[in-house]
Amino acid sequence: MAWDQVERYLAEHGPAFVEQLKDLIRIPSVSAQPAHDKDTRRAAEFIRDDLRAMGLEAVLIETARHPIVFAEWTGAPGKPTLLVYGHYDVQPAEPLEPWLSPPFEPTERNGNLYARGATDDKGQMFTHLKAAEAWLKTTGGLPVNVKFMIEGEEEVGGASLENYMAESADRLACDYAVISDTSQFAPGMPAVTYGLKGLAYFELTVTGADRDLHSGTFGGAVANPLNALAQMLASLKGPDGRIQIAGFYDTVKPLEPWEREEFARLPFSERGFQDELKVPALFGEEGYTTLERKGARPTCDVHGLWGGYSGPGPKTVLPCVAGAKFSFRLVPDQEPAEIERLARAHIARVTPPGVRCELTTHHGAPAVLVNVDTPGMKAAARAVEHGFGARPVFIREGGSIPVVGLIKERLGVDTLLLGWGQNDDNLHGPNEKFSLADFHRGVKAAARLLLELSN
Amino acid sequence: MAWDQVERYLAEHGPAFVEQLKDLIRIPSVSAQPAHDKDTRRAAEFIRDDLRAMGLEAVLIETARHPIVFAEWTGAPGKPTLLVYGHYDVQPAEPLEPWLSPPFEPTERNGNLYARGATDDKGQMFTHLKAAEAWLKTTGGLPVNVKFMIEGEEEVGGASLENYMAESADRLACDYAVISDTSQFAPGMPAVTYGLKGLAYFELTVTGADRDLHSGTFGGAVANPLNALAQMLASLKGPDGRIQIAGFYDTVKPLEPWEREEFARLPFSERGFQDELKVPALFGEEGYTTLERKGARPTCDVHGLWGGYSGPGPKTVLPCVAGAKFSFRLVPDQEPAEIERLARAHIARVTPPGVRCELTTHHGAPAVLVNVDTPGMKAAARAVEHGFGARPVFIREGGSIPVVGLIKERLGVDTLLLGWGQNDDNLHGPNEKFSLADFHRGVKAAARLLLELSN
Numbered sequence: 001m002a003w004d005q006v007e008r009y010l011a012e013h014g015p016a017f018v019e020q021l022k023d024l025i026r027i028p029s030v031s032a033q034p035a036h037d038k039d040t041r042r043a044a045e046f047i048r049d050d051l052r053a054m055g056l057e058a059v060l061i062e063t064a065r066h067p068i069v070f071a072e073w074t075g076a077p078g079k080p081t082l083l084v085y086g087h088y089d090v091q092p093a094e095p096l097e098p099w100l101s102p103p104f105e106p107t108e109r110n111g112n113l114y115a116r117g118a119t120d121d122k123g124q125m126f127t128h129l130k131a132a133e134a135w136l137k138t139t140g141g142l143p144v145n146v147k148f149m150i151e152g153e154e155e156v157g158g159a160s161l162e163n164y165m166a167e168s169a170d171r172l173a174c175d176y177a178v179i180s181d182t183s184q185f186a187p188g189m190p191a192v193t194y195g196l197k198g199l200a201y202f203e204l205t206v207t208g209a210d211r212d213l214h215s216g217t218f219g220g221a222v223a224n225p226l227n228a229l230a231q232m233l234a235s236l237k238g239p240d241g242r243i244q245i246a247g248f249y250d251t252v253k254p255l256e257p258w259e260r261e262e263f264a265r266l267p268f269s270e271r272g273f274q275d276e277l278k279v280p281a282l283f284g285e286e287g288y289t290t291l292e293r294k295g296a297r298p299t300c301d302v303h304g305l306w307g308g309y310s311g312p313g314p315k316t317v318l319p320c321v322a323g324a325k326f327s328f329r330l331v332p333d334q335e336p337a338e339i340e341r342l343a344r345a346h347i348a349r350v351t352p353p354g355v356r357c358e359l360t361t362h363h364g365a366p367a368v369l370v371n372v373d374t375p376g377m378k379a380a381a382r383a384v385e386h387g388f389g390a391r392p393v394f395i396r397e398g399g400s401i402p403v404v405g406l407i408k409e410r411l412g413v414d415t416l417l418l419g420w421g422q423n424d425d426n427l428h429g430p431n432e433k434f435s436l437a438d439f440h441r442g443v444k445a446a447a448r449l450l451l452e453l454s455n
Numbered sequence: 456m457a458w459d460q461v462e463r464y465l466a467e468h469g470p471a472f473v474e475q476l477k478d479l480i481r482i483p484s485v486s487a488q489p490a491h492d493k494d495t496r497r498a499a500e501f502i503r504d505d506l507r508a509m510g511l512e513a514v515l516i517e518t519a520r521h522p523i524v525f526a527e528w529t530g531a532p533g534k535p536t537l538l539v540y541g542h543y544d545v546q547p548a549e550p551l552e553p554w555l556s557p558p559f560e561p562t563e564r565n566g567n568l569y570a571r572g573a574t575d576d577k578g579q580m581f582t583h584l585k586a587a588e589a590w591l592k593t594t595g596g597l598p599v600n601v602k603f604m605i606e607g608e609e610e611v612g613g614a615s616l617e618n619y620m621a622e623s624a625d626r627l628a629c630d631y632a633v634i635s636d637t638s639q640f641a642p643g644m645p646a647v648t649y650g651l652k653g654l655a656y657f658e659l660t661v662t663g664a665d666r667d668l669h670s671g672t673f674g675g676a677v678a679n680p681l682n683a684l685a686q687m688l689a690s691l692k693g694p695d696g697r698i699q700i701a702g703f704y705d706t707v708k709p710l711e712p713w714e715r716e717e718f719a720r721l722p723f724s725e726r727g728f729q730d731e732l733k734v735p736a737l738f739g740e741e742g743y744t745t746l747e748r749k750g751a752r753p754t755c756d757v758h759g760l761w762g763g764y765s766g767p768g769p770k771t772v773l774p775c776v777a778g779a780k781f782s783f784r785l786v787p788d789q790e791p792a793e794i795e796r797l798a799r800a801h802i803a804r805v806t807p808p809g810v811r812c813e814l815t816t817h818h819g820a821p822a823v824l825v826n827v828d829t830p831g832m833k834a835a836a837r838a839v840e841h842g843f844g845a846r847p848v849f850i851r852e853g854g855s856i857p858v859v860g861l862i863k864e865r866l867g868v869d870t871l872l873l874g875w876g877q878n879d880d881n882l883h884g885p886n887e888k889f890s891l892a893d894f895h896r897g898v899k900a901a902a903r904l905l906l907e908l909s910n
Binding site for chain 1: 486487488489546547549550553610611612638652654656658663664665666667668669670671672673674675676677678679681682684685686688689690691692694696728732733734735736737738739740745748749752753754755756757758759760761762763764765766767768769770771772773774777778779780782784807808809810811817818852853854855878881882883884885886
């Protein structure tokens with residue numbers, strides 16, 4: 001009865017939800033770029049105001065960087081409490097050239113909404129706001145108690161949320177957390193994610209002489225930081241796809257036989273995957289399938305490289321500095337601090353003579369595995385099936401959501417990872433998108449989750 | 456008698472020469488950057504007008520890209536003819552941050568003139584113009600016949616000069632060429648350069664998927680073009696400083712015992728060189744001294760690297776494209792075309808699975824060795840001693856001046872390589888400079904050369 005009203009509200013207000021989401025996306029809340037600090041704050045205010053408009057007490061928690069939006073509704077004593085986590089900050093939009101429409105002007109094409117943040121995480125996070133709104137506007141309350149904690153430093157691994165959670169465990173007390181910041185397994189095949197990778201992210205700077213030199217006059221006589229950087233980065237991974245840092249795999253939990261069977265059961269075409277990405281071949285660690293590599297094996301990727309001259313034509317310079325950003329995705333039981341120690345030892349060992357190195361740590365987070373046999377996970381599976389019309393599969397994912405580990409540690413609860421995205425959503429890349437049909441299904445699943453958790 | 460007049464003219468007009476040179480340097484004639492095409496042409500016009508002002512017939516030879524300035528004075532029948540080669544184009548000024556004064560606003564500090572092109576090659580080339588002016592203005596003629604050929608594509612390895620020389624061998628006929636585009640051995644130790652390295656310059660592009668990907672969702676399952684690029688560049692050179700391309704050293708002429716003795720006799724401190732560059736250690740090919748590595752051994756340097764995200768903060772992107780510029784300096788008898796063939800075979804061999812590669816050739820030139828026992832070289836040595844007050848040493852240099860090979864091939868004559876620069880002039884780097892004392896000495900040596908060649 002109440003659910004029918006909620007469903008009707010969702011159907012009637014779907015188009016308005018999309019327009020509101022577009023307004024949120026138009027705010028370029030790029031947390032990594034100080035030039036966008038005001039925009040990032042505006043996005044927080046937008047969410048606070050949206051929560052207030054549905055009748056919740058919502059506040060901005062000030063931090064050293066970007067504020068946290070907090071709101072709560074505790075009118076269901078005796079019922080469970082759900083903590084909704086999301087983030088309103090987005091990745092940088094650069095490089096800009098490949099975008100078919102401006103990154104901060106959400107554009108509908110082929111049933112998708114294209115924009116930075118469309119899926120990661122504005123679009124997905126927004127489904128939980130609209131789900132609460134539907135209950136509040138139609139029934140005046142929610143089936144369970146709900147707290148919202150929406151942060152602005154997820155994409156930069158900022159410390160503000162961690163500090164806030166350390167201070168505010170009582171205020172945040174809950175029975176479950178829910179995060180929608182992952183993907184379905186495939187179109188029409190929704191998923192509940194029970195495993196996430198961890199992350200250890202570094203920046204390496206290599207310097208040689210105190211100035212750029214002429215490669216004719218000085219070439220061959222001094223080390224070239226660009227050659228040295230290439231050599232050092234190449235040393236991280238072998239041609240067999242294995243990371244070559246001593247001790248790196250020591251704490252990796254081997255895949256259980258049942259997990260390998262589960263991976264093998266998932267419908268997946270290596271050839272289709274290759275064709276969709278338009279790569280000449282797949283490449284990864286020997287001895288594992290693509291799904292195992294993506295979901296359950298540690299990886300190493302260089303994210304950025306710079307140094308010397310990259311303009312048109314030749315320039316025979318021997319540059320004095322080069323840099324790179326790179327990271328490792330971690331799996332249970334690798335510890336980011338231990339991986340950092342091993343990485344530092346490796347870099348020190350492979351630094352060639354004639355250059356100096358500096359290694360900066362950007363952020364780290366351990367991997368996560370969630371127990372699939374809890375009432376919350378079962379309620380989540382029912383809610384997803386209700387919203388998407390198909391039973392979800394249980395999967396492990398390659399992405400990292402550090403807050404899941406924090407929630408476990410600080411609040412002692414598991415997180416329901418309900419992702420409404422698709423694998424080809426280009427989150428973090430140009431032409432990020434979110435299916436509008438999945439957005440509406442996600443709102444419905446999120447609304448249903450509140451009901452399922454109350455039973 | 457006539458020489459006294461010339462010397463007096465040089466002394467009186469020295470300050471005016473510097474002001475004229477500054478005007479030339481203020482024109483940002485960066486041949487590599489199409490945005491500067493008009494400036495590049497303006498520099499050619501400036502030189503044409505300066506040659507006209509001293510009474511020569513000077514013209515611009517139009518080409519597909521940047522014009523060549525040509526002028527001649529043939530009023531000394533029976534006397535030798537000297538071809539003065541120089542270039543009015545300059546390297547890009549980027550990176551701009553390290554410049555202490557704007558690259559195209561020549562600034563005097565500590566007796567030096569700081570600006571892009573101060574030494575390479577505007578300042579050095581200009582000495583020959585002012586030398587001719589001094590003779591023409593005081594005696595109404597020159598001791599020998601002189602032709603000027605000043606081009607605008609030296610820094611981009613353009614084909615225009617080669618085409619022009621192929622068509623105009625008669626017009627360019629001469630007994631010697633002279634180029635001032637190299638360095639002295641050290642302050643107070645002028646040099647005549649008898650050997651130059653060749654060059655083979657490449658650009659490598661590595662592509663993976665058809666779009667940037669999320670490193671969590673896709674990491675470990677597809678090759679990362681940045682990791683692949685690092686691996687490929689690292690494969691070019693071993694930890695012993697040797698280039699690891701099969702066949703690369705096959706045609707390298709070993710250093711003769713007398714050459715190694717000559718190198719060892721030159722006053723040079725490895726420690727002082729290291730300290731001056733502020734590098735933690737020198738690095739180069741095992742088994743050779745720094746001077747041998749710089750002057751007489753082939754080298755490999757990466758000039759630029761790019762790909763992915765280089766902005767502030769972390770970004771967990773798996774980029775779809777990465778690139779690098781790199782080159783080899785060649786020694787006799789390495790042929791650029793053969794080196795290109797070997798480099799292409801090497802790149803094909805080391806391209807890892809999962810990426811595509813494209814290798815572009817920017818330009819190539821063979822190395823040069825000039826006979827030191829000719830009347831022209833002896834006249835040059837006397838002229839340098841006259842201008843600088845010290846006997847020059849004979850050296851081999853790491854730089855490449857492709858036109859020296861062309862002059863030998865097309866016109867059948869040797870080039871006198873008389874460099875007025877210093878090794879720390881930062882040509883091609885930020886804060887390029889030219890000693891004003893060396894500029895004036897260079898003008899005097901250039902004027903004296905005309906007299907010495909006439910005897």
